Amino acid sequence: MSQDIKDILQNPDPANIATINFGxxxxxxxxxxxxxxxxxxxxxxxxxxxxxxxxxxxxKLAERRPYNQITPIxxxxxxxxxxxNNIGWEMTVEKLIGVEIPKRVQYMRVIIMELARIxxxxxxxxxxxxxxxxxxxxxxxxxxxxxxxxxxxxxxGARLTTNMGRIGGFERDFTPVFHEKLKSFLKTFPKAFExxxxxLARNRIFMDRTKGAGPISAERALxxxxxxxxxxxxxxxxxxxxxxPYSSYEDFDFIIPVGVNGDTYDRFMVRQEEIRQSLRIIExxxxxxxxxxxxxxxxxxxxxxxxxxxxxxxxxxxxxxxVMGETExxxxxxxxxxxxxxxxxxxxxxxxxxxTPYRLQFRRPCFxxxxxxxxxxxxxxxxxxxxxLSSINVIAGELDA
Numbered sequence: 292m293s294q295d296i297k298d299i300l301q302n303p304d305p306a307n308i309a310t311i312n313f314g315x316x317x318x319x320x321x322x323x324x325x326x327x328x329x330x331x332x333x334x335x336x337x338x339x340x341x342x343x344x345x346x347x348x349x350x351k352l353a354e355r356r357p358y359n360q361i362t363p364i365x366x367x368x369x370x371x372x373x374x375x376n377n378i379g380w381e382m383t384v385e386k387l388i389g390v391e392i393p394k395r396v397q398y399m400r401v402i403i404m405e406l407a408r409i410x411x412x413x414x415x416x417x418x419x420x421x422x423x424x425x426x427x428x429x430x431x432x433x434x435x436x437x438x439x440x441x442x443x444x445x446x447x448g449a450r451l452t453t454n455m456g457r458i459g460g461f462e463r464d465f466t467p468v469f470h471e472k473l474k475s476f477l478k479t480f481p482k483a484f485e486x487x488x489x490x491l492a493r494n495r496i497f498m499d500r501t502k503g504a505g506p507i508s509a510e511r512a513l514x515x516x517x518x519x520x521x522x523x524x525x526x527x528x529x530x531x532x533x534x535x536p537y538s539s540y541e542d543f544d545f546i547i548p549v550g551v552n553g554d555t556y557d558r559f560m561v562r563q564e565e566i567r568q569s570l571r572i573i574e575x576x577x578x579x580x581x582x583x584x585x586x587x588x589x590x591x592x593x594x595x596x597x598x599x600x601x602x603x604x605x606x607x608x609x610x611x612x613x614v615m616g617e618t619e620x621x622x623x624x625x626x627x628x629x630x631x632x633x634x635x636x637x638x639x640x641x642x643x644x645x646x647t648p649y650r651l652q653f654r655r656p657c658f659x660x661x662x663x664x665x666x667x668x669x670x671x672x673x674x675x676x677x678x679x680l681s682s683i684n685v686i687a688g689e690l691d692a
Contacts, residue, residue: 307331313676315344323687326664326676333672338665342658346691353651357616358384359458359592361648366452368655369689372411372632374443374455375404379629382537383638384458385587387625395583396460397539401576402473403446403455404538404629405569409480410439411632412520412562412569413487415684419559420491422681423500428490435483438476445469457593460586477574484570488563501556505667505679508553515663519634519656521683524561525553531630542579543572555675555682591618619646633657633684657689 313326323344329336349364356364365376378400385392413432420428440450445468446461447453456462465473491497507517512525522529528547532540548564550557586593594613599606612618622644628637637654660683667683668676 303331303336308336311673313338313673315341324661324685324690328673328676330673333674335668335671335673335676338668338676340661340664342661343691345687349692350651350653353648355647357618357646358620358648359613359618360616361651362454362456363452365653366454367688368636368653368692369411369632369657369686370451371414371686372407373451373453374407375629375631376636377453377455378404378538379627379631379636380638381456381458382629383625383627383640384620386627387620387623387640387642388458388589390459390587390589392460392538392587393583393585394539394581396585396587398576398580399461399465399585400456400538401540401543402573402580405573405576406439406442408569408630408632409566410436411684412566415632415681416491416559416562417487419501419555419678419681420497422677423497425491425494425497428487431483431487431490435476435480438472438480442469442472442476445472457586459589459592460584464585473577477570477577481570484566492560492563498556500674501559501678501682502554503552504555504675505671505682506552506554507663507667511663511666512553516659517634517663518659519631520558520561520565521553521634521660523548524550524557526551531628531635535628537627537629540572543575545572555678558682616646619644628654631656633660633686633689653692655689655692657685658692661685661690 309330311328311330313328315323315325325341325344327339327341329338347367349368353361353364361380362377365380366373368376413436417429417432420426443453443455444450445466446463447455507525509525509527512522513527517525518529518531526549528549530547531537533547545568548561548568550561590609592613595606595609600610620642622642624641626637626639628635630636634656635654636656639652639654640648641650643649664680664683664685668679671679
């Protein structure tokens with residue numbers, strides 16, 4: 292930061308200070324949230340956030356829903372990578388129950404979660420390009436994201452808010468069409484991705500716009516409880532998949548990319564490398580996909596075959612109980628975290644032994660990042676504030692819940 296900017300921040304001239312709204316409906320906020328900026332010319336003196344524009348009381352809603360009907364809520368946290376949210380919630384309930392999940396289900400989950408991570412990072416990084424003025428690069432990743440959405444659709448019937456998975460596994464096994472489309476994706480994606488990377492990663496204009504924009508040190512990032520790509524960009528190699536492995540992540544060989552300066556360029560580059568590592572993980576999981584069932588032995592959460600429902604009273608009773616949400620879980624208290632698209636996504640669940648959660652709280656990475664935003668943009672020009680917001684990837688659905 293230059294001496295001139297330091298002087299402006301320390302001794303602002305009231306006659307030169309203007310107050311402007313950055314949001315709640317600004318195109319670059321990528322959601323409905325507001326920043327009230329005080330600026331001296333182009334330099335930001337201070338920022339005050341306003342959140343809650345789309346608060347939907349997800350945690351309170353969950354207290355009135357059966358456990359197997361909460362995935363439509365988790366779907367709508369970070370909707371750019373909704374399968375990770377859903378699978379994280381399902382694993383939280385499985386942890387409370389103490390059920391053993393088949394190895395095949397664990398590998399299937401890894402494949403789906405890493406596809407979701409790729410889709411999430413593609414959106415984030417292509418939007419950074421748009422906010423830096425590089426519109427062309429925005430269109431390249433979207434044809435690849437479309438292929439990921441087709442894989443979602445083949446497995447769940449939906450594309451964005453997928454309601455993916457079930458407590459204990461999946462609603463169906465990988466279909467022949469899914470196998471065909473996944474093999475095609477693994478073959479064609481690397482070349483398309485490197486084309487996208489070549490447009491921005493070493494582009495002098497892009498580098499000049501993003502280097503030094505919105506930096507944060509490792510110490511400050513840790514003090515704010517950062518996680519995910521934003522923490523790794525600051526130089527801390529923390530990844531839930533490695534530090535607290537789940538779903539057999541310990542079986543796979545991959546690296547944790549880290550940055551140095553914690554600025555917009557480092558956040559972009561960390562996500563780029565994470566896409567490559569996600570692709571490595573998917574290839575390993577798919578090539579070594581175990582045989583077995585696509586779900587655990589949990590009759591309380593899986594509808595019996597329709598033919599049995601029509602001809603067998605016990606099957607009809609099970610069907611009724613599941614649909615009406617009459618499955619009771621043991622009393623207990625658990626916390627489970629997964630590496631979401633934006634960092635550590637945690638679920639803190641308290642059960643009183645009833646049919647619905649007694650309490651449920653989400654650890655939402657976007658809510659944590661957004662607290663640091665005023666500090667990250669102080670002394671920066673307004674254009675860098677736009678880039679910084681894009682690069683920390685604040686998703687309003689996860690921010691407000």
